[in-house]
Amino acid sequence: MAKYDLNDDGVVVVVGSGAGGGTLANELCQKGIQVVLLEAGKRESNESFVNDEWSSFGQISWLDSRSSSGTWRVGKDFNGLPAWICKTVGGSTTHWAGASLRFQEHEFRVKTEYGDIDGANMLDWPLTLKDLEPYYAKAEDKMGVTRTNDVPGLPGNNNFKVMYAGAKKLGYKHCHTGRMAINSKPRDGRGACLQLGFCFQGCKTGAKWSTLVTEIPKAEKTGKLDLRPESHVLKIEQDKSGKVTGVIYADADGNQHMQKARAICVAGNSIETPRLLLNSENSHSPDGLANSSGQVGKNYMRHMTGSVYAAFEKPVHMWRGTTMAGIITDESINDPKRGFVGGYEMETLSIGLPFMAAFLDPGAWGKDFTRKMDTYSHMAGMWLVGEDLPQETNAVTLHSENKDQHGMPTPNVHFDDHENDIAMRNHAYKQGSAIYDAAGAKENYLVPPYPSTHNLGTCRMSADAKDGVCNAHGQTHDISNLFISDGSQFTTGAAENPTLTIVTLAIRQADYIAKQLSEKAI
Amino acid sequence: MLDLDLTRREFLQTSGTVLMGTIATSSGILSMLAPSQTWALELTKLDKSTGHALLLATRQILPHDTLDDAVYALVVKDLDSAAASDDAVAKLLTDGVAQLNADAGGDWSGASSDKQAAVIEKMAGNDFFEKIRGTAIVSLYNNEMAWAHFGYEGDAWKHGGYLKRGFDDLNWLPDPPADASPSAYAAE
Numbered sequence A: 001m002a003k004y005d006l007n008d009d010g011v012v013v014v015v016g017s018g019a020g021g022g023t024l025a026n027e028l029c030q031k032g033i034q035v036v037l038l039e040a041g042k043r044e045s046n047e048s049f050v051n052d053e054w055s056s057f058g059q060i061s062w063l064d065s066r067s068s069s070g071t072w073r074v075g076k077d078f079n080g081l082p083a084w085i086c087k088t089v090g091g092s093t094t095h096w097a098g099a100s101l102r103f104q105e106h107e108f109r110v111k112t113e114y115g116d117i118d119g120a121n122m123l124d125w126p127l128t129l130k131d132l133e134p135y136y137a138k139a140e141d142k143m144g145v146t147r148t149n150d151v152p153g154l155p156g157n158n159n160f161k162v163m164y165a166g167a168k169k170l171g172y173k174h175c176h177t178g179r180m181a182i183n184s185k186p187r188d189g190r191g192a193c194l195q196l197g198f199c200f201q202g203c204k205t206g207a208k209w210s211t212l213v214t215e216i217p218k219a220e221k222t223g224k225l226d227l228r229p230e231s232h233v234l235k236i237e238q239d240k241s242g243k244v245t246g247v248i249y250a251d252a253d254g255n256q257h258m259q260k261a262r263a264i265c266v267a268g269n270s271i272e273t274p275r276l277l278l279n280s281e282n283s284h285s286p287d288g289l290a291n292s293s294g295q296v297g298k299n300y301m302r303h304m305t306g307s308v309y310a311a312f313e314k315p316v317h318m319w320r321g322t323t324m325a326g327i328i329t330d331e332s333i334n335d336p337k338r339g340f341v342g343g344y345e346m347e348t349l350s351i352g353l354p355f356m357a358a359f360l361d362p363g364a365w366g367k368d369f370t371r372k373m374d375t376y377s378h379m380a381g382m383w384l385v386g387e388d389l390p391q392e393t394n395a396v397t398l399h400s401e402n403k404d405q406h407g408m409p410t411p412n413v414h415f416d417d418h419e420n421d422i423a424m425r426n427h428a429y430k431q432g433s434a435i436y437d438a439a440g441a442k443e444n445y446l447v448p449p450y451p452s453t454h455n456l457g458t459c460r461m462s463a464d465a466k467d468g469v470c471n472a473h474g475q476t477h478d479i480s481n482l483f484i485s486d487g488s489q490f491t492t493g494a495a496e497n498p499t500l501t502i503v504t505l506a507i508r509q510a511d512y513i514a515k516q517l518s519e520k521a522i
Numbered sequence B: 001m002l003d004l005d006l007t008r009r010e011f012l013q014t015s016g017t018v019l020m021g022t023i024a025t026s027s028g029i030l031s032m033l034a035p036s037q038t039w040a041l042e043l044t045k046l047d048k049s050t051g052h053a054l055l056l057a058t059r060q061i062l063p064h065d066t067l068d069d070a071v072y073a074l075v076v077k078d079l080d081s082a083a084a085s086d087d088a089v090a091k092l093l094t095d096g097v098a099q100l101n102a103d104a105g106g107d108w109s110g111a112s113s114d115k116q117a118a119v120i121e122k123m124a125g126n127d128f129f130e131k132i133r134g135t136a137i138v139s140l141y142n143n144e145m146a147w148a149h150f151g152y153e154g155d156a157w158k159h160g161g162y163l164k165r166g167f168d169d170l171n172w173l174p175d176p177p178a179d180a181s182p183s184a185y186a187a188e
């Protein structure tokens, strides 16, 4: 592994080692570019991961202080935990379930397709599906996504059997075990899935793609990567010319260092990325870095989500096997006749008994709650995930008083559901319930959103610098050597789980950065 | 019905929680997990009657009729630890139990289940109630005894996953076709 000097101003600094940052770092290293990858969390491994929900939660989650506001139910149920994401080498790809779907063509131009909508800050992406297709192909190959590149689908587990039976009875046409970044057979030096059912807890077999088990080791092999775990970036420095020059970070002991850089790529996930830009305000950028549009932190999206669990006469044992290998895509189209724009996916989902208690009906107690819990082994479950609309008032801001362990203002996440989100959720609950009814459910449980696992849009890309923070390559409009490299770039959220697109954008961005470096444009 | 006296000192190690003593019980599953037929709870901060009252309060808040007291005792154990490390929590719990007694007409633990339910209903949402509920929603369901009771099998790593242990053994619905659900690699 490389070790670069703090004063080496030729390196590219990447902040965050998750889907965006981990992929970008590897892609740059493969091109011979020197990268310092700063990651706030520790480095775990397949061996150190634990198949136990709460222990794992304590091991890899981002638990630094955060607050939330707004009328969303998460704000009430999990006020101090607006998002369920990770602080560890590999970021939330250690936690993710692996569902890897391309966005649809129209989802890159929703302002055009859906029109202006009250309360929504609609905008078309500055790029098209066609622009991304070659990069999607690379990402799918890199991640070993099933049902692409001749990688077979995963075998359906019990939870999938229930979904499939109900979907067919209801007349849905597109139901299968998903496009998953999980090895259905050995590939890329990693084994096949053993159906452990702890995909959210780090995957002890390594069958699941994460930057921890793929991108980062590959980058290390190039000799170009200087990965520094437990290095929490607090501030980005900017010089008088307006260029960014380096970052200040705190190490495991809380000691602060300044790492110089030629370019800086921020991939801290959509809460930490804007927080870092806002916290880096200086006399040159009094509203925070790259914020001449005023859009840093704004347009926070989290997907319309909800879950349906259903109790059956006979046991299901839904926890056995892959957490999310099952999907129905029929509802992901845009069909405003349903009473909302945009679409949603229905994906199998299982959580263990400990998390079920926490999430089934947060705050509930008494006989009605325990009666439902008693049906746990007979439950099937699905997650509903759809496009939510960008709203300028849904925003990540710096808390005026609270500070974290490094003295940095904590982030507040404000969110109100848009009417469209609510209409979509109600539709999705109804369809999800109908699927389970068709499969013979005794009772359906409509479960409210979990803390956000998909956090998007807070430094969105835009054709026009006044509408957003970065261009179609994630390069900030204001500062040519500062890049946004994670889901914060998303102009809008689409119905699909975001990570394949985050990885796709990172691969594309690496090409762009390499070109800019070689042309001495940055 | 509930004996908090320590009959044999043994540790029962569950995930994140240690129940002093041994577990017991009516249910066969639990005795498999437990080293002997009797169990007891050792409290470090709270006294025995407070512990007992909290256990009964937890049973009212999250009532699973056939779930053994030994599992509820894990909640009390966690409340006791919280009380031991934070005086404010200790006060919240002892004051809360005093209130339970007062509302139950003097003796909460001796009151009928209906009476207890009415008293708890009145407290719903207050800090004392929320402390118990918030602790119980984790502790009650986060241990191997509870997993056995609810039929949750949890960690299969040591057994090589569920691949050969029933991940697709559901047989009361038709199997999906191979294009929707290909057969497993290892099973080929």
Ligand SMILES: Cc1cc2nc3c(=O)[nH]c(=O)nc-3n(C[C@H](O)[C@H](O)[C@H](O)COP(=O)(O)OP(=O)(O)OC[C@H]3O[C@@H](n4cnc5c(N)ncnc54)[C@H](O)[C@@H]3O)c2cc1C
Pocket: A015, A016, A017, A018, A019, A020, A021, A038, A039, A040, A041, A062, A084, A085, A086, A087, A088, A089, A090, A091, A092, A093, A095, A096, A097, A098, A099, A100, A200, A231, A232, A233, A234, A267, A268, A269, A270, A272, A273, A276, A324, A453, A454, A455, A485, A486, A487, A488, A497, A498, A499, A500, A502
């Ligand atoms: C339970 C769960 C299931 C999911 N399932 C799916 C799925 O099936 N499909 C899908 O597409 N997506 C899924 N996701 C979402 C997916 O994990 C995220 O979309 C993706 O990981 C986001 O990538 P990112 O690069 O933006 O951030 P992350 O992967 O979260 O990485 C950000 C990293 O930056 C680090 N960091 C943040 N701030 C700093 C700082 N100041 N200094 C240094 N380091 C910092 C963090 O510690 C973290 O490691 C899931 C998420 C969760 C939590």
Ligand code: SF4
Pocket: A182, A192, A193, A194, A195, A196, A197, A198, A199, A200, A202, A203, A204, A205, A206, A207, A208, A321, A322, A323, B161
């Ligand atoms: S089910 Fe498969 S992907 Fe999920 S944790 Fe197990 S081996 Fe990994």
